[in-house]
Amino acid sequence: MSTVYVLRYRTAYDGTEMVSVYANLRAVLNRLEISDLHDNFDEDECMTIECMEVTSEETSLQRLNNIRTHKALSTRQ
Numbered sequence: 054m055s056t057v058y059v060l061r062y063r064t065a066y067d068g069t070e071m072v073s074v075y076a077n078l079r080a081v082l083n084r085l086e087i088s089d090l091h092d093n094f095d096e097d098e099c100m101t102i103e104c105m106e107v108t109s110e111e112t113s114l115q116r117l118n119n120i121r122t123h124k125a126l127s128t129r130q
Contacts (some may be wrong), residue, residue: 055111057075059074060074060101063099064098065095090092
């Protein structure tokens with residue numbers, strides 16, 4: 054599993070949300086610096102940075118099967 058950084062940007066005038074995904078935090082900071090250099094930050098706009106996990110199909114299937122097993126065991130009791 055790997056980590057990605059998600060930059061969410063919500064505009065002030067209509068609440069539109071845009072999402073960008075970056076491989077590392079430095080890339081997110083570079084993007085924020087570009088916005089700063091263009092002087093296009095508004096006081097009512099919102100930018101959030103989230104660290105998220107990229108999960109493979111194999112891992113998600115394993116997690117699903119773990120939950121199924123757990124549910125099956127708990128309904129027997």
